Amino acid sequence: MQKNKRIQKALFFSLVITLLTSFTLLQIKTNKNILIGKSRAITPLLKGSTYKLQTNVYDALEKMKKDALKKGVKIHVISAYRSFEHQNRIWKKKYNVFRNQGLSVKETIKKITEYTAIPGTSRHHWGTEVDLSNFKNSRLKNKTATKKRKYEDWMQENAHKYGFYLVYTNNKYREGYKHESWHYSYRAISKFLLIEYLKLDIAKVLKTENIAGSTIFTKKYIEKYIEEHVLGINDYLF
Numbered sequence: 001m002q003k004n005k006r007i008q009k010a011l012f013f014s015l016v017i018t019l020l021t022s023f024t025l026l027q028i029k030t031n032k033n034i035l036i037g038k039s040r041a042i043t044p045l046l047k048g049s050t051y052k053l054q055t056n057v058y059d060a061l062e063k064m065k066k067d068a069l070k071k072g073v074k075i076h077v078i079s080a081y082r083s084f085e086h087q088n089r090i091w092k093k094k095y096n097v098f099r100n101q102g103l104s105v106k107e108t109i110k111k112i113t114e115y116t117a118i119p120g121t122s123r124h125h126w127g128t129e130v131d132l133s134n135f136k137n138s139r140l141k142n143k144t145a146t147k148k149r150k151y152e153d154w155m156q157e158n159a160h161k162y163g164f165y166l167v168y169t170n171n172k173y174r175e176g177y178k179h180e181s182w183h184y185s186y187r188a189i190s191k192f193l194l195i196e197y198l199k200l201d202i203a204k205v206l207k208t209e210n211i212a213g214s215t216i217f218t219k220k221y222i223e224k225y226i227e228e229h230v231l232g233i234n235d236y237l238f
């Protein structure tokens, strides 16, 4: 009897979680501005103070961090949810740096998009993505190679157990962004958001925004960018 009750309780909670996830997805599905980081409607779906992620993603990450720490592995969150405005600040800063070095608009954008997304096209807008590191301060890198290796081994073996997968892998056939060993995606949600995202007319959306260098964002340019950068991801995340 006791056992049955426990099973019933577990089933009830898994049902609640499923319903909450569906509710979240439905809200995001119906609001295209959430997908491009422009809507405040995502705020109630986010959890966290020092960094923000969708509730399910946040909880999975905290559990992973806690379990890793038990094995002596520290996981630091470098970046999580980013709004359109936040991404645009990063974009503008990099744009000015490369333009001041004498690069043309086209060369500048090529250079920025080696690692950074055009605002409105970043997966960080979705609240499902996170940049992780075993260092709070990346300048310490060379001094602690052993710790780094331990972290990388642990992540490779365990991150997927918590739902996290690398997006920009070192697969040489992958196009778009360079290899990012730090960027993880919470597949159970991001997989569906990608499908919704691809339904948007991104070229049209970007045209109405004030983005440095956007004069070169023709329909053809953005189509190629979507093909290479948005779709140039780990096959498992489709």
Ligand SMILES: [Zn+2]
Pocket (backbone or CB within 6 Å): 079, 124, 129, 130, 131, 182, 183, 184
């Ligand atoms: Zn990232």
